[in-house]
Amino acid sequence: IRVQDAFIEYLNRIINTNERVVVIAATNKFEAIREDIRRRAYVIDLDQNITRDMLLAVLKAELKKYGWTYLNPEEIMSILEKSVSAYRQTQLTPFDIIDACNKVRSRKVEPLREKLFRRLGFSRGEEFSYKVTIDDFKLVARELRGYVEQEKSTEVLSSVLKIKPAVSYRDIGGLFGIKEKIFKIISLSLKPELASKLNWVPPKGFLLWGEPGCGKTYLSKAVAKENDATFFYVPAAQLLINAKWVGEPEKNIKDLFQLARRHAPSIIFFDEFDVIAGKRKGDPISDRLTAQILTELDGLQPLENVIVIAATNRLDAIDEAVLNRFEPYIIEIPLPRNDMERLDVIKVHLRQYMPHLHDEVTPEGVLSIIKRFRMVSPRVVAEVIREANRLRSQEVVAANEYVKAAISGDKIRLAEIAQVYKEDLERLGEVLGSNDVDVLSKVTPETYKIRLYHFEKAAELLEHEVDKELMDAQESMIAEGPGVALGLATDPQGRRGMLLIVECTARRGSGKVNVTGPAKSVAIGPMTSVEDVSVIESAQNAVDYIKIYINEKLGIDISDYDFRFQVVSPLEGVPGGGVSGPSLGLALSVAAISELANHTSNPSVVMTGKSDIKGRVGPVGGLGWRGAGKIIAAIKTRRVKVKKFIMPKWNYENAKDEVKVLEEAGITVIPVERQVEAWLHALDISEEELLEKIAKNVKH
Known part of the structure; x- marks a missing residue:
């Protein structure tokens, strides 16, 4: 502190005199310098506005320095740029060029130096020289040290990465209509003079949500690159992990926004945003973080020329007040839709x-x-x-x-x-x-x-070994005979599918419907679950329609029949497990009609669809671009060679690209609107034959 005080005193003497003295100071930790010293200085940021021509000039100077002017500078630049882009996803810097030239020279000189010291391999007249080629630069390109600009506060330094991305618009695949919208709006937001003339108010930020791996981070980097904006990558969890004292996370966020304003135009990208902007539940740390985010988004200091992009795959976990600040730019980044x-x-x-x-x-x-x-x-x-x-x-x-x-x-x-x-x-x-x-x-x-x-x-x-084992175990449980149908299910995201076996018995009794194997409850939030009766209701709907159908077609009353279904799945018997959802309705209906007709369903037929009391087949999940787990499960079966796939007509018409996969695998896709259609296809029988068998098998 005394040294800094003395330094300021001498600076004041120079400033307050007419003597022509220039003090030049260099640092790579600007934020670590005292504010009163910084106020007295004219700051020149050597890392800003570096063009390719400048970098090329540095390279030419280095080549001339070492006598390598016979090499093509453009070719060397392309090699170094490609290497930095591929391995670090950052922009080439002057230090990278100088470092590469030094490494090439060291590689060439070192062997000669060793021979000279050992006095081996040299004779009179032997030339002590070397020749550098393009291949030498290719070898050292991967060894370039990662460069991260260091002008941050000490706390933010450990949590935030400030980079110049190398990802461009052409590197973003898919997202038709979405990426164009984001690029256009952010480009205008980062041109304050033009926005002012147009009387256009830039949005406070963009909230991108979608499944892991859908390209949220990649898209944000490309936006920064195309607009020549500084990119602050903020893994939200790091703001909490690196904090040593109470209040540090909030201070880091405040410092981050100040840093972004100083380096405008800039983009702050929060990854895993739900970690620091979660719903307020009385926790002192997370609630203060959420409040600090709100303060920065609409505080007294405007975010001019600074864009906030937040990414999450848990939109429901983010505080409502924060979501309100991002409206109407809460944008889903979907997986490829077609x-x-x-x-x-x-x-x-x-x-x-x-x-x-x-x-x-x-x-x-x-x-x-x-x-x-x-x-x-x-x-x-x-x-x-x-x-x-x-x-x-x-x-x-x-x-x-x-x-x-x-x-x-x-x-x-x-x-x-x-x-x-x-x-x-x-x-x-x-x-x-x-x-x-x-x-x-x-x-x-x-x-x-x-x-x-x-x-x-x-x-x-890359296929999960657990999935293979579950599929093999499930297929080993299949037994042919009347009252059996093969259904399909997926995980909640619709990605991972599984084969389900529905078995049914029907006997005269008191008209009850019983189902074993479904989930007893379903989670509707991180800490909330409710009773799940979706499978039981699907079975009841299917049975009710079958009773009405038989009564109308044959005049036979089977209202006193007891139907007992068993859903055989890998999750059966697992605590908290079991099958959930209405998509098993069609398989329940086919199994029941197969039992009543005493006619075996075709074992090469799988099906999915929602059944209702009017005999209709409704749309279900697991068959579209958000998740095609049922389609993948049908293709992956090993023992059961699936030849027919019965699905709701709505899904068939709205998932043409997904259905194409089944057809390429030699599986015939059968779209249905009515349960009767599914019965006839699954049992390979006409309606007249079906009614005849039911009449013969059902006792009056």
């Missing part, structure tokens, strides 16, 4: 692998494969493509190692290689048709490309 969007996402992620793709690989082919295994989200596409390239790369390594061992004649080494690379060599055999040394010797990174086979294997590897 095949056009899915193909666009795949094309974006395939772009960097184009030189490595076999001619047979097309975006359409990759899409067809992925849809058979998982929901197509940007994150899933990226995972599958990376995994496909990893498999192909391992196969190239396996071929090279195997050929080397075979040529050396070392049988022990050859056996070790065959064991270590067993799976990779098996895949090579499937692709090439042979594992002979002559065939494997021709495998190189240039000749051995990524095939559709690799994408299929990658999708299989």
